[in-house]
Amino acid sequence: MKNKRIIDEAEDIRRAVEMVQLGARMQMLEVETRLSREKLLKIYKEVRGVSPPKGMLPFSTDWFMTWQPNVHSSLFMAFHRFFAGAAGVQGLDAIIKSYHLYLDHIEAEQMEPVLSLTRAWTLVRFFDADLLQLAPCTCCGGHYVVHAYDPTASFVCGLCNMPSRAGKTKRAAVRKSSVRAVSA
Numbered sequence: 001m002k003n004k005r006i007i008d009e010a011e012d013i014r015r016a017v018e019m020v021q022l023g024a025r026m027q028m029l030e031v032e033t034r035l036s037r038e039k040l041l042k043i044y045k046e047v048r049g050v051s052p053p054k055g056m057l058p059f060s061t062d063w064f065m066t067w068q069p070n071v072h073s074s075l076f077m078a079f080h081r082f083f084a085g086a087a088g089v090q091g092l093d094a095i096i097k098s099y100h101l102y103l104d105h106i107e108a109e110q111m112e113p114v115l116s117l118t119r120a121w122t123l124v125r126f127f128d129a130d131l132l133q134l135a136p137c138t139c140c141g142g143h144y145v146v147h148a149y150d151p152t153a154s155f156v157c158g159l160c161n162m163p164s165r166a167g168k169t170k171r172a173a174v175r176k177s178s179v180r181a182v183s184a
Contacts, residue, residue, distance in 0.1 A: 008034070015092065016040060020047040022099060022117040027057050032092050032121075058122050061131050064145050067158045072114040073123055074144040074157075076102045077134060080124060095121055 012033040019029055020043060029040045044052045064073045079098040083089040089097055099120050106113045115123075123145070126132040134143040135152035139160035146152060 013039075013043065015096075016043050017047055018096065019117065020044050022096070022103075024121070025057060025118045026052045028118050028121050058119055061126055061147060063119075064123060064126070064132060065147065067163050068114050069119075070145055070158050072102075072106075073119075074134070074142070075105065076115055076120050076123065077127070077145060078143065079105075080120075081134070095124055 012035050016029050016033050016035060019032065026037075026040060026044065029035070029044070030037060033040065035043075041052065063069055076098055079101045080094055083094040083097050087094075087097075095117075099115075099117050102115065102120070103113060123132070130148050132145055133148045135146040135150075135155045136143050137157035137160055138154055139156050142157060142159070144155070144157045146155065
């Protein structure tokens, strides 16, 4: 019995370290491990070198509906659906594996991640609570995050119907850095 407790605690510590490395917030660590808050604070400080940020977790589904977060959330949920369904990976393991794949994909495309691990975890919880669901786009057939029970018969995703200002902030930043490099 004592050995099992030691093994369980070692597994919780391993998971906490990995979650902190991926940017998890304290509230997520507290829910997903059986470690004390004090132990989690020590782990966080040791891994990150600073105290964890304070404040509430995201609690609204609306953030996931805006253009760029919706595209990233939908990509993450496609990975999560694969791991939870076809690969048979469940719970936190499915979230972490999906998040690693999301980061790998975003890095390969030379993009900045929009979705944090804590937001991804919250997203899955919103799906589990039937607040969000995936709906197919009538143009491209991809599946995108939408509010649960919204009519989706004529749903068009944010990639097929991009907002007029989509991507302009990044282009402006690139232009600004190019001007600085030329004038330096």
